[in-house]
Amino acid sequence: MARLPQVMGMVNKKSLIPVDRIEKAILLIRGQKVMLDADLAELYGVETRVLVQAVKRNLERFPEESQHRCTMTASDVRSFISSSTI
Numbered sequence: 001m002a003r004l005p006q007v008m009g010m011v012n013k014k015s016l017i018p019v020d021r022i023e024k025a026i027l028l029i030r031g032q033k034v035m036l037d038a039d040l041a042e043l044y045g046v047e048t049r050v051l052v053q054a055v056k057r058n059l060e061r062f063p064e065e066s067q068h069r070c071t072m073t074a075s076d077v078r079s080f081i082s083s084s085t086i
Contacts (some may be wrong), residue, residue, distance in 0.1 A: 017043055034068070 013047055025039035041051040072080070 022043065025035050026045065027035070037051055038048045041048040044051065047078050055067070
């Protein structure tokens with residue numbers, strides 16, 4: 001079992017999340033391990049918008065190279081899913 005760090009006061013120190021649940025949320029895209037904000041928010045038990053707001057308020061705590069924002073259209077998503085081996 002992995003213990004998530006207490007980030008932004010959102011996780012109780014005794015909260016444990018099974019490693020397989022975390023691993024399933026990690027995607028390999030172009031050779032980089034990434035997690036979607038929605039998956040990360042779910043792990044922390046908050047809404048995605050709340051997580052994004054907390055990151056924006058605390059930019060100095062999150063390395064710039066670890067933050068990437070991409071926007072996909074519905075057509076992009078369908079194309080990605082159909083060409084993915086997820």
